[in-house]
Amino acid sequence: xxxxxxxxxxxxxxxxxxxxxxxxxxxxxxxxxxxxxxxxxxxxxxxxxxxxxxxxxxxxxxxxxxxxxxxxxxxxxxxxxxxxxxxxxxxxxxxxxxxxxxxxxxxxxxxxxxxxxxxxxxxxxxxx
Numbered sequence: 001x002x003x004x005x006x007x008x009x010x011x012x013x014x015x016x017x018x019x020x021x022x023x024x025x026x027x028x029x030x031x032x033x034x035x036x037x038x039x040x041x042x043x044x045x046x047x048x049x050x051x052x053x054x055x056x057x058x059x060x061x062x063x064x065x066x067x068x069x070x071x072x073x074x075x076x077x078x079x080x081x082x083x084x085x086x087x088x089x090x091x092x093x094x095x096x097x098x099x100x101x102x103x104x105x106x107x108x109x110x111x112x113x114x115x116x117x118x119x120x121x122x123x124x125x126x127x128x
Contacts, residue, residue: 036103043088043096045110051093052114054082057121 038044043051058080083093100107 039099041092041095042099043092045106045113047086047088048096048100048110049113049117051082051086051088052110053117053121054080054085056114056118058082 061080083090100110
């Protein structure tokens with residue numbers, strides 16, 4: 001009789017352990033990035049693509065002294081401001097980059113689109 005009670009107790013304990021492990025495994029399901037909604041404080045993918053494209057164009061142009069002005073008198077940081085040009089503040093840009101950095105699949109797609117956009121601009125040889 002004692003053996004039967006001990007066996008039933010062990011089975012009951014094993015079932016409880018199996019239930020707990022099952023719950024833990026199913027609760028750790030990874031979130032699908034495509035289905036996750038983007039918070040309202042984060043820039044949309046299209047907005048971020050535009051800002052990053054402008055930023056890389058500004059970075060490239062900052063090394064070009066278009067007006068042959070002496071370096072002491074020419075400060076490209078004041079001429080090119082992709083955030084201001086797109087009506088975005090630095091805090092919103094920073095929070096957006098933090099969000100997309102945590103979602104590398106989305107960020108990869110964004111950078112691919114930025115590269116495509118820059119390639120089109122380069123192929124045309126001018127800005128729109």
